[in-house]
Amino acid sequence: MQFHKQSSQCTRVAIVGGGVAGATAALHMSELGFRVFLLEKSSGLVNGPPICHLHAGGNLYPDISTNQCLRLLKQSIDTIRLYHHTINRRPTVIAIPKNNGLNPLDLKNRLDLLKQCYSELIAKDPLNKVLGEPSEYYKLFSREDLESLASLSQPDVPSTFEDWLIPFACHTNFDDIKFPIIAVEEHGWSVFRLAAVTTLALEKLDNCELMLESELIGMEEGCDGWELKLKDSQGQEQYLDVDYVVNACGYKTGTLDDWANKKRERMVEFKAAYVTRWSENKHLWPEVIFHGERGTPNGMAQLTPYSQGIFQLHGMTKNVTLFENGLVCSSPMSSQPLLPRELQEQLDRGWNEQLICQRSQNAIDHIGQYIPDYVSARVYGKPLYGAQQIPGKDKSLRAADVTFEGERYGRIETVKGSSCLEAAMKLVLTWGLFDYKDTSIESLHSVTMSLSDVEIEQKAQQLAFARGYPVQLAQYYGNIN
Numbered sequence: 001m002q003f004h005k006q007s008s009q010c011t012r013v014a015i016v017g018g019g020v021a022g023a024t025a026a027l028h029m030s031e032l033g034f035r036v037f038l039l040e041k042s043s044g045l046v047n048g049p050p051i052c053h054l055h056a057g058g059n060l061y062p063d064i065s066t067n068q069c070l071r072l073l074k075q076s077i078d079t080i081r082l083y084h085h086t087i088n089r090r091p092t093v094i095a096i097p098k099n100n101g102l103n104p105l106d107l108k109n110r111l112d113l114l115k116q117c118y119s120e121l122i123a124k125d126p127l128n129k130v131l132g133e134p135s136e137y138y139k140l141f142s143r144e145d146l147e148s149l150a151s152l153s154q155p156d157v158p159s160t161f162e163d164w165l166i167p168f169a170c171h172t173n174f175d176d177i178k179f180p181i182i183a184v185e186e187h188g189w190s191v192f193r194l195a196a197v198t199t200l201a202l203e204k205l206d207n208c209e210l211m212l213e214s215e216l217i218g219m220e221e222g223c224d225g226w227e228l229k230l231k232d233s234q235g236q237e238q239y240l241d242v243d244y245v246v247n248a249c250g251y252k253t254g255t256l257d258d259w260a261n262k263k264r265e266r267m268v269e270f271k272a273a274y275v276t277r278w279s280e281n282k283h284l285w286p287e288v289i290f291h292g293e294r295g296t297p298n299g300m301a302q303l304t305p306y307s308q309g310i311f312q313l314h315g316m317t318k319n320v321t322l323f324e325n326g327l328v329c330s331s332p333m334s335s336q337p338l339l340p341r342e343l344q345e346q347l348d349r350g351w352n353e354q355l356i357c358q359r360s361q362n363a364i365d366h367i368g369q370y371i372p373d374y375v376s377a378r379v380y381g382k383p384l385y386g387a388q389q390i391p392g393k394d395k396s397l398r399a400a401d402v403t404f405e406g407e408r409y410g411r412i413e414t415v416k417g418s419s420c421l422e423a424a425m426k427l428v429l430t431w432g433l434f435d436y437k438d439t440s441i442e443s444l445h446s447v448t449m450s451l452s453d454v455e456i457e458q459k460a461q462q463l464a465f466a467r468g469y470p471v472q473l474a475q476y477y478g479n480i481n
Contacts, residue, residue, distance in 0.1 A: 022248030023198035046195035049386030088188030090478035167283030192474035196459035247411035251387035254336030272385035315366035
């Protein structure tokens with residue numbers, strides 16, 4: 001690799017889109033010393049689809065390839081190292097309902113490969129040890145094990161898989177699930193603390209211009225860069241000359257591709273998760289996944305815990321997280337897939353109260369199939385929702401990062417947020433802007449590492465409140481270390 005000799009301060013990069021991908025790219029490139037312009041149409045960063053957990057091994061997706069799982073594991077480890085302030089350190093429980101054809105032991109071989117890969121990553125770099133001991137990456141529990149746990153009281157600070165499984169053992173209908181169940185070190189991820197970290201860090205970096213409420217309205221490619229035309233927060237037109245453009249527009253990536261005349265096939269899928277409160281709950285829960293066939297009435301059910309009885313719910317059915325005609329493809333005329341009008345209006349204008357109540361109750365009922373006591377939970381605010389891009393034609397793709405057109409245009413096409421740091425580093429490497437030899441994630445991000453837990457949580461709670469969500473979604477949950 002031949003690296004450019006010009007100083008990093010002379011390299012000008014425009015990143016269009018301030019979601020998790022664009023904010024991460026801006027953070028990484030700014031910490032490297034490049035002159036970064038981050039354009040975001042809304043008033044804040046990381047406003048995209050609901051994020052509630054990492055994908056440290058792809059355990060939520062039994063249908064994806066083992067290679068994707070291994071990539072997601074490595075990407076998640078890197079993400080934890082960069083964004084350690086944003087992680088909710090609690091395990092995930094995976095259960096297979098009896099109406100599902102999957103055998104729980106079918107997952108064991110993959111888990112063993114992931115455990116081996118995790119061990120090898122630690123051997124290469126001890127700083128990769130962010131998911132506990134490799135030997136304790138996962139554990140199987142029989143029905144007898146859970147029946148014994150159901151008689152115990154949960155400690156105030158759960159520390160072992162057994163501690164975390166007590167509420168699952170107390171409330172789950174064992175007759176409807178197969179055994180063994182699996183507990184795995186798949187941690188939570190706070191979208192509001194992620195927004196807080198990127199905002200606070202970028203505000204401290206003088207070489208990054210954070211251009212909120214700014215809209216790109218035109219672009220032209222030259223022989224040595226790009227000229228961008230934008231409308232700033234005051235409604236004034238501005239022109240910006242840069243060396244490189246990063247398309248980080250999320251589900252609108254195709255719109256920028258059309259402007260730049262860079263054709264690309266992709267899909268876009270509209271999704272939602274629901275905020276509920278189970279006030280009778282007195283436990284600290286792990287995340288719980290009941291596997292199921294996507295798009296059917298028995299689709300995956302997912303319970304994600306936060307403090308004070310707040311839970312975020314997914315259900316991979318068309319009346320919960322998925323939507324009728326919610327997955328759309330690009331066309332020969334445009335790289336931008338078009339969502340149905342009613343879904344686009346939900347993105348642009350929000351949801352009406354009737355729809356919020358109806359689909360949130362659907363989510364509660366979906367979880368209640370397996371955790372009967374959960375039917376007493378209630379709607380607790382508006383859904384977390386957004387549209388997710390999937391590059392290409394494979395709707396099962398989960399591990400994706402970045403693609404390039406020409407020498408000075410890159411598009412970040414992550415499906416999962418944990419892929420974003422790798423995407424940013426590939427931009428830098430492909431353009432020959434920096435030599436990563438003998439560096440670490442921590443040493444390259446000194447400003448990000450300097451942020452304190454207290455200032456991050458405070459900022460995250462402010463963002464949650466301003467966006468109309470319970471502040472509990474921004475608070476630390478689980479083991480803090």
